[in-house]
Amino acid sequence: MAEVKVVPPRARVPDSEKITINLGFVDLGQIDLLVQDGFYSNRTDFIRTAIRNQLERHGEEVRKSVRRKQLDLGLSRIDRAELEAVKAAGDTLELQVLGLLSIADDVSPELARETIMSLRVLGALHASAAVKAALADRMR
Numbered sequence: 001m002a003e004v005k006v007v008p009p010r011a012r013v014p015d016s017e018k019i020t021i022n023l024g025f026v027d028l029g030q031i032d033l034l035v036q037d038g039f040y041s042n043r044t045d046f047i048r049t050a051i052r053n054q055l056e057r058h059g060e061e062v063r064k065s066v067r068r069k070q071l072d073l074g075l076s077r078i079d080r081a082e083l084e085a086v087k088a089a090g091d092t093l094e095l096q097v098l099g100l101l102s103i104a105d106d107v108s109p110e111l112a113r114e115t116i117m118s119l120r121v122l123g124a125l126h127a128s129a130a131v132k133a134a135l136a137d138r139m140r
Helices: 025-036 043-057 059-069 080-088 109-115 129-138
Strands: 072-078 093-103 116-126
Touching: 025 043, 043 059, 080 109, 109 116, 109 129, 116 129
Parallel strands: 072 093, 093 116
Antiparallel strands: none
């Protein structure tokens, strides 16, 4: 009988982060009216559209700020092998990300502290609770 090789599924990086907002009743009612009249498929569609319109409106300011602050834009992922290479080279990292920074589960809190000297994330940081705690004093 042939052996079947089981390949574990690759970890999926989420493409969004859930946020919570509070809206006044009148604003919420107006959104519901637009949804009811078919302008938007649901409340989330309206809110995402409004946010995208505002980001587009301020796009040039965002681009200038990203350049000025030297931020890495998009999705960044760091794993144990990368941090071990940084450590072996005697280097440290100053991470600045606009988007998502994901620190892999194979990174120990000790390795993170030894190699990440500062951390600034505008967006979302996905890391174990232990790694987040180890880097708490280095987050700006």
